[in-house]
Amino acid sequence: MLKLEDIVRVSEDxxxxxxxNFVEEMENLQLWENTILFGVASADDPIFEDYKKPEIIGPHHISPKEWMPEAQSVISFFLHYSDRVRKTNYSPDYPSTEWLYGRIEGDYVNIALRKYICETLIESxxxxxxxxDDPRWLxxxxxxxxxxxxxxxxAGLGTFSLSRHLITKKGSAGRFGSIITSAKLEPIKRPYTDPFEYCNKCGACFPRCPAQAITEKGKEQEPCSHFVHGIVEVENAPRFGCGKCTTKVPCENGIPGPANK
Ligand code: SF4
Ligand code: SF4
Known part of the structure; x- marks a missing residue:
């Protein structure tokens, strides 16, 4: 029977x-770091029913057992952008080309990894x-x-932030993927109780945002989306992205300490 550590090992390999994970035309740009964070939740965790509340996600959220009646576990992983992808994005105002590759070509890696983990579980x-990646996804x-x-x-990987990302112990500059499986894996005990526990509200992400979308009240989706799709995508299609609010901020690479205010 596969254990979580087997899934972590084969996924990192x-x-x-x-x-x-390498873009030749960008001087062999590495997109993701080699270490991947993994978490596990029980498919029966009542939190997935809570997500149907209008103030969280809404009634359209599909719970693990609705996706797959045999579901026992939800595996979630966090891919952290490589140093080069993150650091080239330290400039103000406009996303680096490396970041745009990370966002789009990086997603191909994420999709391939999700497929690979599914295949590994099915083979076992x-x-x-x-x-x-399911046709029912909407x-x-x-x-x-x-x-x-x-x-x-x-799955115990992290908590939300004012910029609407999730802060993990490797920070928030990355992307997530998840798998629902019939494999019964030991759930991770969430090391937090507050959904915003790791965000110290320092405000460093506010001036990083070219769309002025983030304030102490959180992030407004409209201006962010307009910048990412209405400006960056129009100029860089098929690529888009931004990520200024997750780079050159205290939550880029880890859980930030108390804010200096
Ligand atoms: S920069 Fe500060 S306020 Fe913004 S998400 Fe990170 S920890 Fe929270
Ligand atoms: S992704 Fe860019 S535009 Fe959107 S909130 Fe973050 S910094 Fe602002």
């Missing part, structure tokens, strides 16, 4: 060996699906019927 005799306005960040929160 997979990403290390994947040519998708389990059932597995990745909701984000985007509804600014959210969807399966949230990778909420799955990560449930």
């Amino acid at each position: 997979y990403v290390k060996a994947s040519s998708l 005799g389990e059932k597995a699906i990745s909701p984000s 985007r509804l306005g600014f959210n969807s019927n399966w949230s990778e960040r909420h799955a990560a929160y449930a």
Whole structure:
């Protein structure tokens, strides 16, 4: 029977060996770091029903057992952008080209890893699906019927921030993926109780945002989306992205300490 540590090991080996993780035309830009954070939640965790509340995600959120009746566990992982992707994005105002590759070509790695983990579980005799790649996955306005960040929160990977990212012990400059499986894995005990526990409200992300979308009340989706899609994507299609609020800030690479105010 597969254990979480087996899944971590084969996943890290997979990403290390994947040519998708390097962009030749960008001087062999490495997109993701070699270490991947993993978390696990029980498919029966009542938090997934809570996510159906309108003030959290909404009734359109599909719970693990609705995605797959045999579901026992939800595996979530965090891919952290490489040093080069993050540091080139320290400049103000406009995302670096490296970041745009990280956002789009990096997602190909994320998709391939989700597929690889599903295949590994299926080969071991389990059932597995990745909701984000399932034909039932739906985007509804600014959210969807399966949230990778909420799955990560449930799986013990981190807590939300004013910039609406999830802060993990490796920071917030990265992306999440998740798998629902029939494999019964030991759930991770969430090391937090408050959904915003790791965000120290320092405000460093406010002036980083070219769209002035973040304040002490949180992030407004409209101006962010307009900047990312209405400006950056129009000039760089098929690539888009921004990530200024997760780079050159105290929560870029870890859980920030208390804010100096
Ligand atoms: S920069 Fe500060 S306020 Fe903004 S998300 Fe990170 S910890 Fe929270
Ligand atoms: S992604 Fe960019 S535009 Fe959107 S909130 Fe973050 S810094 Fe602002």
